[in-house]
Amino acid sequence: MAGTKPGHDEKQRQGRMLFNSYLFIFLFLPVTLAGYFICGRFGNLAAVIWLALASLVFYSASNWQFVALLLGSVAFNYFIGWLLIARKLPPRQRFAALTAGVAGDLLVLGIFKYAGFLAANLDAIFKTGITLDILLPVGISFYTFTQIAFLVDAYRGQVARYALPHYALFVTYFPHLIAGPILHHKDMVPQFERSETTRPNPHLILCGLMIFAIGLFKKTCLADGIQPLVSLAFGSGTPTFDQAWIGALAYTFQLYFDFSGYSDMAIGISLMFGIFLPLNFNSPYKAQSIIDFWRRWHMTLSQFLRDYLYIPLGGNRRGTVLRYVNLMITMALGGLWHGAAWTFVIWGVLHGLYLCINHAWNHFAPPVAPRFARVANLAAFMLTFLSVVVAWVFFRASTLSSAIYILSRMGDPSHVAFGRAEVVQGAFVACYAALAFLAPNTQTIMGYDHKARTVGGAAGAWPARPLFLYASAAVLALGILGIQQYSEFIYFRF
Structure with a gap:
């Protein structure tokens, strides 16, 4: 088909x-x-x-x-x-x-x-x-x-x-x-x-090994660990309202920890050779707008699309209408870059529409009063994350019809299972959400700055402290123990 x-x-x-x-x-x-x-x-x-x-x-x-x-x-x-x-x-x-x-x-x-x-x-x-x-x-x-x-x-x-x-x-x-x-x-x-x-360089080799360990743990323990829940929404069955949400959220976090884990491993491996790779992730699920999300998610692709597609198309230099047209074209082609399927195109179009709305809101919406700033920031964060989750359904689904069906189940609270299994699964997903929303990212933990070509903090010596060495050894051991017989990275398909 x-x-x-x-x-x-x-x-x-x-x-x-x-x-x-x-x-x-x-x-x-x-x-x-x-x-x-x-x-x-x-x-x-x-x-x-x-x-x-x-x-x-x-x-x-x-x-x-x-x-x-x-x-x-x-x-x-x-x-x-x-x-x-x-x-x-x-x-x-x-x-x-x-x-x-x-x-x-x-x-x-x-x-x-x-x-x-x-x-x-x-x-x-x-x-x-x-x-x-x-x-x-x-x-x-x-x-x-x-x-x-x-x-x-x-x-x-x-x-x-x-x-x-x-x-x-x-x-x-x-x-x-x-x-x-x-x-x-x-x-x-x-x-x-x-x-x-x-x-x-012993310091770079040690820091690279620690970053590699974090990425391996993300992949084998976190991303692979939540993969079975993805089938609740994207399997061959008929998901209930809560199962559809659990599955969609599970894929949201699986994709993040899988791809950010690969990126961490790539940075760590390269650092062992004394080579600094650019960052590709900066806690994207903490974003408070879609504009901010695309400054944090797959950062090198965002920069490429901006510098070699959006700006050559005219960017924002030819008026508001053409700016929105250029955004839609850029994101639609960005979706198609991910794969030859209409689901990827729709995913890109959705993000193009999100960006247009975001830019229009920034231009026309009145400023938020300082006393409502926290509430506004929380609402912006929740709306951004919800929009991203909805778009991920198209990104993951095998066909447009299956994506629309899953979204219809997510929007139909009249069919709820809410048994003991769903409660446990929901709590499991909540743990992943806490890691993505609250935990520091790898570059913060390691003090990695690819532009300044530094890693390990201002003095460059703290990774040698016993606490960090023991923690890194434990994370590396868990990552190695979590290796399955075969577990492909999701972005290998693109």
């Missing part, structure tokens, strides 16, 4: 080397880390080549049939970038080179990610009988957007000339390659070029 979410080849998924796997933790990561610092003794270039090759090994462990596609993408974009940076091309030829580069990237992404979706919709409308089942290369959305940003900046004259090994590592760097964050060349390539990053 048109609009359904694509399935995944089970054998391919089972073969992936995941951050939350024994193979990665006890073999790949230690060997790669040791090899990186050994190669660093022979110079920065040797270490960079080693890390790029290790990244390709990591990718090939789950996606070996698409390694050539990844390498071809790197070579193609580096060549286009070279034309834009090194060659003194006339303006028309520069624009033609940029157009060819971006079009080539989008064409490859479109074939692998959207051709099947397009064929399914054409078949639904015109009964063509044509169906396409194309295997989606893991991480293609992330490394495609990363390189489009590089080409656009090269066209704008904002890119220095980079050596091919450093550029290849920038694209293939394994901590981000599978599920982000979306990297920017200005943040990453200068770090790869520094020789001091190829020497082991």
